[in-house]
Amino acid sequence: MNEHSLKKTLSKFNIGGLRYFDSLGSTNDEALAWATENARDLSIVIADEQTQGRGRLNRKWFTPKGSALAFSLILRPAAHTAMSPHLSRTVGLAALSIAESCRKLGLAPRIKWPNDILLNGKKMAGILTETVWSGDRVDSVVVGMGINVHSASVPPEEFLQFPATSIENELGKEAPAREQILYNIIESFIHWRERMGTDELIKAWEESLSFRGEQVQVKAGSENPIIGELLGLESDGSLRLRDANDKSIIVRFGDVSLRPTA
Ligand code: BT5
Numbered sequence: 001m002n003e004h005s006l007k008k009t010l011s012k013f014n015i016g017g018l019r020y021f022d023s024l025g026s027t028n029d030e031a032l033a034w035a036t037e038n039a040r041d042l043s044i045v046i047a048d049e050q051t052q053g054r055g056r057l058n059r060k061w062f063t064p065k066g067s068a069l070a071f072s073l074i075l076r077p078a079a080h081t082a083m084s085p086h087l088s089r090t091v092g093l094a095a096l097s098i099a100e101s102c103r104k105l106g107l108a109p110r111i112k113w114p115n116d117i118l119l120n121g122k123k124m125a126g127i128l129t130e131t132v133w134s135g136d137r138v139d140s141v142v143v144g145m146g147i148n149v150h151s152a153s154v155p156p157e158e159f160l161q162f163p164a165t166s167i168e169n170e171l172g173k174e175a176p177a178r179e180q181i182l183y184n185i186i187e188s189f190i191h192w193r194e195r196m197g198t199d200e201l202i203k204a205w206e207e208s209l210s211f212r213g214e215q216v217q218v219k220a221g222s223e224n225p226i227i228g229e230l231l232g233l234e235s236d237g238s239l240r241l242r243d244a245n246d247k248s249i250i251v252r253f254g255d256v257s258l259r260p261t262a
Contacts, residue, residue, distance in 0.1 A: 001048055001066075001178050009179040013186055016040030016074065023065070025052035028128055028144040031072035035132045035140040041079040042190075046071035046182075053146060055126055056115070060159070061146050067166075068153035069178050072144040073189070086196045087131075087138060088236040091115050092205040093192050094127045094143050099208045101184035107170055110210035113239050113258055117147075118210055122165035124148045145185070149175050199235075206232045215261040216241070218251050226251065227261060 003020040010018060017040055024030060024047035031045045050070050053061035063070040077084035095111045102109040102119065110118045117125040128144040148154055148166035155164055168175040175181070195201050206212075212232065217225040218241070228241035228249055239251040239258075 005179050006046060006182075009183050010044070010186065012183075013190060014042070015186075016043035018043070019045045021045075021047040023047065023049040023051060026050055026054050026061075026144075027070055027072040028054060028130060028142055031074050031142040031144070032130060032132060035074050035142060039074045039076075039140070041074070041076035043074040044071055044186075045074075050146075054128060054144075056128060061126060061128075062153070062155035062159060063146060064152055066152070067148075067150040069145065069147040069149055069182055069185075071182070072142050075141045075143065075193075077138055077141065080193065082194055083196045084138075087141060088238075089196055089201065089205075090141055090143060091127055091129050092201065092233075092237045093189065093196060094129070094145055096192055096201070096205050096208060097185045097188035098125050098127075098145060098147060100188040101181055102167065104184050105167065105171060105176065105181075107167065109208065111205065111208045112210045113233075114237075116162075119165050119167070119170040122163040124165050124167060124170070147181065147185075149178050149181060202233055202235060202237070205237070209233070211258070211260055217259050217261055219257045219259075220251070230258075 006020055027045040027047050047070050049065040050063035053063045055061045091114050098117045099109040099111055107119055112118050115127040116123050125147040130142045131138055132140045150168045151166050154166050192201055211230045214230055216230045217227045219225040226249055228243040231240045231242055234240055234250055241249045243249055
């Protein structure tokens with residue numbers, strides 16, 4: 001993967017711009033900085049290796065050289081009217097795009113709400129969305145995606161709270177080139193962004209959810225976990241559960257960690 005191969009891969013799409021790095025701290029940091037310098041809508045920052053890759057709450061995201069996809073999209077909602085009223089769906093848009101790219105390879109991905117993609121119950125991708133505000137208006141949204149493509153991208157076990165895998169491990173054979181996977185993700189992303197406000201997007205997102213119909217526990221910060229059956233999504237992308245008293249519970253975004261009950 002290099003700047004030339006990426007330019008060629010992305011030439012079919014009307015992207016805003018491309019910044020490629022052999023090695024970078026974090027593509028989200030670079031994208032946030034570029035956003036404040038007036039990057040165009042759908043600009044992409046991509047790195048072969050990240051030395052300071054970030055998850056939520058500054059958790060570390062492992063991106064060793066030559067094995068993963070790590071990139072960030074800069075979105076300018078004002079330049080995209082289908083998107084601007086539905087920003088709370090952005091993480092779903094990203095998750096669905098990654099999930100569809102896996103399905104094209106014959107894999108069976110599930111979305112662990114809100115921001116993980118699982119293959120065979122193990123995490124193969126994570127999403128980190130960050131917002132740049134201009135007063136009380138959203139100036140841009142940066143959507144970072146980290147995808148484990150080759151086996152070497154899977155972190156050592158001591159690094160993890162949840163088991164991890166890669167596309168290659170689950171395919172049981174060599175994975176396609178990272179450029180090909182990126183192409184498929186961007187194609188889905190553009191398709192679904194045009195349909196950002198539709199019920200179809202919520203339906204496709206909901207159908208890909210992991211643990212649907214199962215008992216899960218949802219933990220937000222230090223509060224006691226909420227336990228209930230995972231029913232589906234609200235129209236803003238919040239999660240809907242039913243507790244033991246048949247009461248409906250809505251879990252909004254935030255630092256939420258979802259687990260099946262034992
Ligand atoms: C995430 O956070 O899953 C969001 C990850 C987003 C990474 C992308 S890469 C491109 C862009 N640039 C960045 O700097 N970030 C974004 P969270 O749900 O908080 O999960 C983080 C946890 O996942 C860590 O604490 C580890 O336990 C685990 N983890 C780290 N690297 C992993 C990997 N490569 N595969 C699977 N799990 C990993």
